[in-house]
Amino acid sequence: MRFFGEPIEFEKQAGIGGPVWLGRAESGEALQAFAVAAHRADGRLAALWGSDERRRSGCFRVHCVFGFMAGHIRVSLDLPAEHPVYPDLSGIFPAASRMQRATRDLVGIATAGGDQRPWLRHGAWPADWYPLRHDAAQLANAGAGFPNAPSDYDFVPVGGEGAHEIPVGPIHAGIIEPGHFRFSVIGERVLRLEQRLGYQHKGVEKLFVGRNLAEGARLAGRVSGDSTCAYAWAYASAVEAACGASPPPRALGLRALMLERERVANHLGDLGALGNDAALAFGFSQFMRLKEDWLRLNAKLFGQRFMMDRIVPGGTTLDLEAPALRAIVEQCEAVGREVKALGKIYDEHAGLQDRFLTTGAIDADLARELSLTGVAARATGLILDARAHRQGYTPPPPWAMLGVRPATDERGDVAARAAVRFAEIVESLRLLRELAVGLPDSEVCVEAPPQPGGDGLGVIEGWRGEVLVGVALDGEGRLARVHPHDPSWQAWPALEHAVMRDIVPDFPLINKSFNLSYSGADL
Amino acid sequence: MNIFGFLGQLFAIALALLLAPLLTGWVNQCRAWLQNRSAPPLLQPYYMLHKLFLKDVVLAHGASPLFRFAPFVVFGCMVLACAIIPTLSTDLPFAPAADTIALVGVFGLARIFISLAAMDVGTAFGTLGGRREMLVGFLAEPALLMVIFTTAMISQSTSVATIVETLAHRDFIIYPSLAFAGIAFTFVSFAENARVPVDNPATHLELTMIHEAMILEYSGRHLALIEWAASLKLYAYSCLGLALFFPWGIAEGNSVAGLLLAIPVLVAKLAIGGALLAVIETINAKVRIFRAPEFLGTAFLFAVLGLLVRLLLETQS
Numbered sequence: 001m002r003f004f005g006e007p008i009e010f011e012k013q014a015g016i017g018g019p020v021w022l023g024r025a026e027s028g029e030a031l032q033a034f035a036v037a038a039h040r041a042d043g044r045l046a047a048l049w050g051s052d053e054r055r056r057s058g059c060f061r062v063h064c065v066f067g068f069m070a071g072h073i074r075v076s077l078d079l080p081a082e083h084p085v086y087p088d089l090s091g092i093f094p095a096a097s098r099m100q101r102a103t104r105d106l107v108g109i110a111t112a113g114g115d116q117r118p119w120l121r122h123g124a125w126p127a128d129w130y131p132l133r134h135d136a137a138q139l140a141n142a143g144a145g146f147p148n149a150p151s152d153y154d155f156v157p158v159g160g161e162g163a164h165e166i167p168v169g170p171i172h173a174g175i176i177e178p179g180h181f182r183f184s185v186i187g188e189r190v191l192r193l194e195q196r197l198g199y200q201h202k203g204v205e206k207l208f209v210g211r212n213l214a215e216g217a218r219l220a221g222r223v224s225g226d227s228t229c230a231y232a233w234a235y236a237s238a239v240e241a242a243c244g245a246s247p248p249p250r251a252l253g254l255r256a257l258m259l260e261r262e263r264v265a266n267h268l269g270d271l272g273a274l275g276n277d278a279a280l281a282f283g284f285s286q287f288m289r290l291k292e293d294w295l296r297l298n299a300k301l302f303g304q305r306f307m308m309d310r311i312v313p314g315g316t317t318l319d320l321e322a323p324a325l326r327a328i329v330e331q332c333e334a335v336g337r338e339v340k341a342l343g344k345i346y347d348e349h350a351g352l353q354d355r356f357l358t359t360g361a362i363d364a365d366l367a368r369e370l371s372l373t374g375v376a377a378r379a380t381g382l383i384l385d386a387r388a389h390r391q392g393y394t395p396p397p398p399w400a401m402l403g404v405r406p407a408t409d410e411r412g413d414v415a416a417r418a419a420v421r422f423a424e425i426v427e428s429l430r431l432l433r434e435l436a437v438g439l440p441d442s443e444v445c446v447e448a449p450p451q452p453g454g455d456g457l458g459v460i461e462g463w464r465g466e467v468l469v470g471v472a473l474d475g476e477g478r479l480a481r482v483h484p485h486d487p488s489w490q491a492w493p494a495l496e497h498a499v500m501r502d503i504v505p506d507f508p509l510i511n512k513s514f515n516l517s518y519s520g521a522d523l
Numbered sequence: 524m525n526i527f528g529f530l531g532q533l534f535a536i537a538l539a540l541l542l543a544p545l546l547t548g549w550v551n552q553c554r555a556w557l558q559n560r561s562a563p564p565l566l567q568p569y570y571m572l573h574k575l576f577l578k579d580v581v582l583a584h585g586a587s588p589l590f591r592f593a594p595f596v597v598f599g600c601m602v603l604a605c606a607i608i609p610t611l612s613t614d615l616p617f618a619p620a621a622d623t624i625a626l627v628g629v630f631g632l633a634r635i636f637i638s639l640a641a642m643d644v645g646t647a648f649g650t651l652g653g654r655r656e657m658l659v660g661f662l663a664e665p666a667l668l669m670v671i672f673t674t675a676m677i678s679q680s681t682s683v684a685t686i687v688e689t690l691a692h693r694d695f696i697i698y699p700s701l702a703f704a705g706i707a708f709t710f711v712s713f714a715e716n717a718r719v720p721v722d723n724p725a726t727h728l729e730l731t732m733i734h735e736a737m738i739l740e741y742s743g744r745h746l747a748l749i750e751w752a753a754s755l756k757l758y759a760y761s762c763l764g765l766a767l768f769f770p771w772g773i774a775e776g777n778s779v780a781g782l783l784l785a786i787p788v789l790v791a792k793l794a795i796g797g798a799l800l801a802v803i804e805t806i807n808a809k810v811r812i813f814r815a816p817e818f819l820g821t822a823f824l825f826a827v828l829g830l831l832v833r834l835l836l837e838t839q840s
Contacts, residue, residue, distance in 0.1 A: 167647060279725075285558040504651070
C-alpha cells in the first residue's frame with residue numbers, strides 16, 4: 001500500500017490497536033519527500049527516534065512516525081554504520097528539531113543541517129560516546145561513569161534597546177520538576193522564551209534494553225508517573241502488535257476505565273493548580289480534595305493510587321467485581337455534581353477569568369504547524385482525539401462503541417485549556433459510568449508470548465495528549481529497543497510561542513495550563 | 524511628657540513587636556479555615572522567627588554592606604512607625620518626632636532600602652521584585668497621602684495622635700469624606716502589604732512575586748528581621764486604619780485603667796480586621812500586574828473624592 005504517491009510500500013500493523021502503517025524509505029531523499037507530502041496532507045510529526053541495528057543488519061535506523069486523520073504511519077530509514085546521517089526534517093516539521101538532537105545525543109545518528117546543539121547531553125557523558133549504541137560500554141551503569149563536565153549552551157541572544165534576560169531554573173522556588181527557562185524581556189514583556197530541558201534524563205531507553213516483556217511493562221509505567229496508565233497501555237499495545245496477541249474485551253474495558261480515571265485525576269489537579277496560580281487558593285483546596293478522594297478510591301480498588309502496573313501485555317493484572325464498579329459509578333455522580341458547581345464558580349469569578357482570558361493564546365494554525373496534540377491542541381479548535389470517531393478514522397476498541405465526544409474550544413488561551421479540561425472531566429465521567437455498567441464478561445489476561453524479532457507501535461490518547469511507544473524485540477524475544485514518546489515533546493515548543501507577547505508574571509499560569517511533563521520528554 | 528507617658532510608649536512598642544507576628548499568624552489561620560484546610564498553629568510565625576534567628580546567614584558573593592544593613596533599616600523603620608501610630612493611647616511622647624507625612628516617608632525609606640538590597644546582589648528575581656515594588660509604591664504613596672490629608676483637614680493637624688484624639692474623643696460626627704478615605708486606605712493597605720489581589724504572600728512562583736522576589740536571597744537573622752518587619756508593617760497599617768477610621772477605645776492619657784481597657788479593644792479590632800482581610804484574600808484572585816496601577820488608581824480616585832467631599836461639603840460645619 002502506498003500513500004500520497006510516494007514510492008514507499010506500507011504494511012498495516014496487525015492487532016486491535018489504533019490504525020498504524022509501517023514502511024521503509026529507500027533513501028534519505030525518499031524520507032524527506034514523504035515528510036513534505038505528509039505535511040501537505042495536514043499530517044503531523046508524532047515521534048522520531050533512532051536505533052542501533054548493526055548487530056542484526058549492520059546499519060543504524062531512524063524511525064519517523066507521522067500522524068494523520070486516519071491513523072499513524074511509521075517510516076524507517078536504514079543509515080550506513082560508518083557515516084549515519086539523514087536529512088533534517090525540522091524545516092518541514094519544527095517539532096523534529098529537539099527529537100533529532102536527542103537522537104544524535106543518544107544514538108549518534110545526526111542530521112545534515114539543522115540545529116546541532118546537544119539536547120539531552122548536559123555534559124554527563126562525552127560528545128563522542130552514545131549510550132544507546134550496542135558497543136557503548138556500560139560505564140555509566142558500572143558506577144565509574146564519566147566526569148560530569150559542565151556544558152555551555154548557546155541560547156539565542158536577543159538584542160535591542162532595553163532587552164535583557166531572566167534565567168529561571170532548573171531549580172525553582174517551589175517543588176516542581178527541573179527545567180531551565182531563558183526569558184528575553186523588555187520590562188515585563190516577554191520577547192522570547194527559550195527552554196533548556198534534559199535535567200531529568202535518567203537513561204530510561206537504555207534501561208529497557210535486554211529486559212523481558214514484563215520488566216518492560218513496569219518500566220514503561222514509570223516514564224512519567226502522572227501518565228502511567230497511558231504509557232503502560234501504549235507499551236502493551238505495541239508489544240501485542242509485535243507478538244500477535246489480542247487482549248480480551250473485558251481487559252480493554254478495564255484499561256479504558258483506568259485511563260479515564262487517570263485523566264480525571266490529572267484534570268482535577270490541573271484545574272485546582274490553575275486557580276492556585278491566580279492566587280485563588282479556594283479552588284486549589286477544593287479540587288485537591290476531589291483529587292485526593294479520587295486517588296483514594298484508586299488505592300482501594302486497584303491497590304495503587306496511580307494504578308501502576310495494572311496494565312500488562314495481554315490484558316490487565318486485576319479484575320473488578322460488581323461492588324467496585326458500583327463504587328466507581330457512585331463516585332462519578334458525586335464528583336460530577338461538585339465539578340459542575342466549581343465550574344460555575346470558576347466561570348463567574350471575574351478576577352480569575354480576567355487572568356485566564358487571552359493569556360497565552362496560540363491558534364490552530366500554529367498548533368498544526370507544531371504537530372501539537374492533546375488538551376492544548378483541542379483548546380485551539382483542532383479535533384484530535386484518538387478515542388473519538390472522525391472522518392476516515394474509527395477508534396480502536398473499546399472506544400468505538402462508546403462514541404467519545406472530543407472537547408474543543410477555539411480560543412487557544414488559558415481559559416480555553418481550562419474549559420477543555422472541565423468538558424473532558426464531564427465526558428470522562430460519562431465514559432466511566434458506561435464502562436462500569438457495560439463491562440463485558442471475559443477473562444482479563446491472555447498469554448503474550450514474545451515473538452523474536454517482532455516490532456510494533458502503540459498509540460494511546462493520554463490525558464496530556466498522544467502517547468506513543470515503539471517496541472522492537474531481539475532474536476531471543478527480549479526488548480532490543482523501546483522508545484516512549486510523550487506529547488510534551490511537541491507541546492514544549494508551543495509553550496515558547498504561547499508566552500510571547502504576554503508578560504513575565506503570567507508565565508506560571510500559562511505553563512500550568514499546559515502542564516507538560518519534564519520526565520516524559522527528558523527520558 | 525512624664526514617666527507614665529514614656530512607659531506607655533515603651534509598652535506600646537513592646538506590644539507591637541509581640542502582637543505583629545500573632546496578627547500574621549491569625550490571618551494565616553483564617554485563610555486556611557476559609558480554604559477548608561487545617562490551620563497552622565497561631566504561634567507559627569514565632570516558631571519561624573525563632574528558627575530563622577538560630578540559622579546561619581548565607582550571603583551572596585557579590586553582596587555589599589548595603590545588603591546586610593538593609594534588614595536592620597527596614598526593621599527600624601517599622602518599629603518607628605509602630606511607635607508613632609497611636610495603638611493604645613494618644614499620649615505618645617514620640618509622636619512629635621514624626622507626623623503622618625513623615626510616617627509615609629518612613630514607609631518609603633524602608634521600601635527604598637529593601638528594593639536597593641534586592642538589586643544589590645544582582646540576581647534577576649531581586650531586580651524584578653525591586654522594580655515591581657517601586658511600581659506599586661509610587662502609585663500607593665500619593666493615595667496614602669491624600670487619605671491622610673483628608674483626616675488632617677478634619678483635625679487641623681498632621682500629627683497622628685492629634686488626628687486620633689480629634690476623631691475619637693470629641694463629639695461624634697459622621698464625616699462622609701472618611702468613608703471615601705477609608706476605602707482608599709483599604710486598597711492601599713492591600714498593595715503595600717503584598718496581599719492578594721496585588722501580590723500573593725503564599726506563592727512559590729518566583730516569576731509572579733513582588734515582595735517575596737525581593738527577599739529570596741536573604742537567610743538567617745536577616746530574613747527573620749525582614750519577616751518580622753513585614754508583620755510589623757501589616758500591624759502598623761492595621762493600627763493606622765483603626766486609629767483613623769475606628770478610633771474608639773484608644774485611651775486619652777496613660778492611666779493604667781485606660782491602657783488596660785485599650786488592650787482588649789485593640790486585640791478585638793485586630794482580630795476582626797484580620798479575619799476580614801482573610802475573607803477578601805480568599806474570594807479574590809490576584810490581578811495581572813499591569814492591573815495593579817488601575818487598582819491603585821482607583822484608590823487614588825477615592826482618596827481625592829474624600830478630600831473634595833471634605834473641602835466642598837464639610838467645611839461649613
